[in-house]
Amino acid sequence: MFLSFGGAVGALSTFARNIIIARLISVEDFGIAATFGITMALVQMSTGLGVDRLIVQATDGNEPKLQATVQAFNILRGVVLAIIMYAVASPIAHLFDLPELIWAFQWLAILPLITGFVHMDAARFQREMKFGPSVLVESIPQIIAVALSAPLALYFKDYRVMLWIITAQAVSTVVLSFIVAKRRYSVAIDREFLNRIFSFGWPLMLNGILLFGIFQADRGIVGIAYSMEDLGWFSAAFTLTLFPSMVFANAAQSFFMPMLSKVQDDPEKLEAGSIATIKACLMIGITISVGLSLAGPAFLLLLFGSDYVGGVAIIAWLALMQGIRMAKAGPTIVAISCGQTKLPLYANIVRSFALVFALIAVWQGWGVLGIVIGGIIGETMAVIFFLVLLSRKFGVDLSLLYKSVVVSIVLVALAIVLSSNFATGQDPVLEIAGSILLTLVALGIFLLFAMDLVKWLKQSGEGQPETQV
Incomplete structure (x- = not known):
């Protein structure tokens, strides 16, 4: 810690x-x-x-x-x-x-x-x-x-x-x-x-x-294909969304890894802990995606200044990319806790294919947003691939995640629609307050479909993690 x-x-x-x-x-x-x-x-x-x-x-x-x-x-x-x-x-x-x-x-x-x-x-x-x-x-x-x-x-x-x-x-x-x-x-x-x-x-x-391809290549492509001014506001928006995902991912790893390591030889408890870890990271991903989709433009202009207004149009999509990356932290923690350090490497190989989408976006003239969409596709592919690996390696029942995943998709999609229509960064107090309220509502809805996560965390705190999630 x-x-x-x-x-x-x-x-x-x-x-x-x-x-x-x-x-x-x-x-x-x-x-x-x-x-x-x-x-x-x-x-x-x-x-x-x-x-x-x-x-x-x-x-x-x-x-x-x-x-x-x-x-x-x-x-x-x-x-x-x-x-x-x-x-x-x-x-x-x-x-x-x-x-x-x-x-x-x-x-x-x-x-x-x-x-x-x-x-x-x-x-x-x-x-x-x-x-x-x-x-x-x-x-x-x-x-x-x-x-x-x-x-x-x-x-x-x-x-x-x-x-x-x-x-x-x-x-x-x-x-x-x-x-x-x-x-x-x-x-x-x-x-x-x-x-x-x-x-x-x-x-x-x-x-x-x-x-490097995951964290820096997008910025490199923007710097090569577009102007330094474009790279400037893109870097500011990217930094704003990357920071919370890095902090939360490290915190989640420190919290869940010791508990999973202790039960790695017990298949039932490992499955319960794995599902709980993945759901927790999914919940954090929702917080990042919903919160920054709605409040990101306001925070960008407040923190970096009005000269970085170019980043407002893409920040909701960057927040989505970082939210998916946070969701990927769940299976990563499970794999590392069980000593399977090659599994994250395989998932990162899949994620790296997003560079192909980014280059196509530049070639087709889709702009910086096209590069970000390529990153979202890559992160999504990596998460799906990683979950399939976990299922085959540890026998994790992925059907236990279906409801949480569907709810997450609906909540984040709604946040992006709202962001596209209302989040401009010009009314920071209203936008940030609205973001906090809607993020809390989104978390409440998610937990209604993931009460087993709450139960597992409670049982783990008492030293007796539940065997079924």
């Missing part, structure tokens, strides 16, 4: 940082700043081998030579990535139609070089259930970034603020990793440990590439 708190602090800090920057620079400059984030996400997510997890999970993870080899590997990875990023800075800048900013993308090459020197002791402490150091190393740099956002944005008044902020984050992460460390920093090259790093990390690297 402590790690989830740290993740929530990090997500909230990133959200606040983006709002501050968006308020103080132009929409076009915010779009340019977004290209830096997209580029760094591609580098980090497509080359991450999860070496911190290896230290935590390996039986010999406390071995000094393993840690030294991991740290040496991080340095080598940082050097290689720095060289590659510097070399491809020009193609990337031209891809986003920003040839005058080649220097800025070359600047980004410094970042993996800096973070390559992170001390891995914070990860090692997790083996002893000491999560404080990891939370500090993860959260404090984000908080520093928030503190620097306003003064740097006021000073530079353009996209350069993001370059300085992400550089400050990288430096502070490395410095903090050394501050919390107890073991002396060292590097070593051990062939056996290197082989283990690659064998352990390649599935995580593949999943990272898929996750």
Whole structure:
């Protein structure tokens, strides 16, 4: 739970940082700043081998030579990535139609070089259930970034603020990793440990590439196919809808995973817990979809400013996409709780096919909304595929979900219709108040068809989860 708190602090800090920057620079400059984030996400997510997890999970993870080899590997990875990023800075800048900013993308090459020197002791402490150091190393740099956002944005008044902020984050992460460390920093090259790093990390690297496609590719396509101003308001709307889904997904994982892990060897209790988890995530997805469909335009203009009005037309659809993604968190939690970590990977492969729909949308001239619709189709396909996998792997009776799914579809569809006709962001008090009221009504209706979820949660709280849902 402590790690989830740290993740929530990090997500909230990133959200606040983006709002501050968006308020103080132009929409076009915010779009340019977004290209830096997209580029760094591609580098980090497509080359991450999860070496911190290896230290935590390996039986010999406390071995000094393993840690030294991991740290040496991080340095080598940082050097290689720095060289590659510097070399491809020009193609990337031209891809986003920003040839005058080649220097800025070359600047980004410094970042993996800096973070390559992170001390891995914070990860090692997790083996002893000491999560404080990891939370500090993860959260404090984000908080520093928030503190620097306003003064740097006021000073530079353009996209350069993001370059300085992400550089400050990288430096502070490395410095903090050394501050919390107890073991002396060292590097070593051990062939056996290197082989283990690659064998352990390649599935995580593949999943990272898929996750980039899920979380960042839509923004990348918008940045390549349309203007930086379009990318600016799209990024603002995307950030607004992504933030609650990330926080709720982490909270749901922390809450349900321990309970499911305890009953994974009892088929009846596992099925009951699985259905309850999926219904709970579906309920949270309704909250996100209905709430942000109706209040999203008002929050977008209140938080980011009237210059981002372009995002009003798509925010209900982005809310739907994030709501479906939240629903997908249910089967993900079930699979991970039972040690089936490959199942989320398979679902993400299915989700990645949405990129085809996004490219077709660009080709057909359907605009940014077409790209978002492609994402909705991809998320829906992934959820259906994932549920079928759970049914085959664990024998989960999907008929127990039919009523909840149908009710969810009706409620969200109604919210989108109302949003299209009434949610403009021009009357924020009325729209937000109406959103709260209608969201509560939607949750009440959902629970009328999911009373078994309430019973299961009550039984679980008493330490005796129900065996039938």
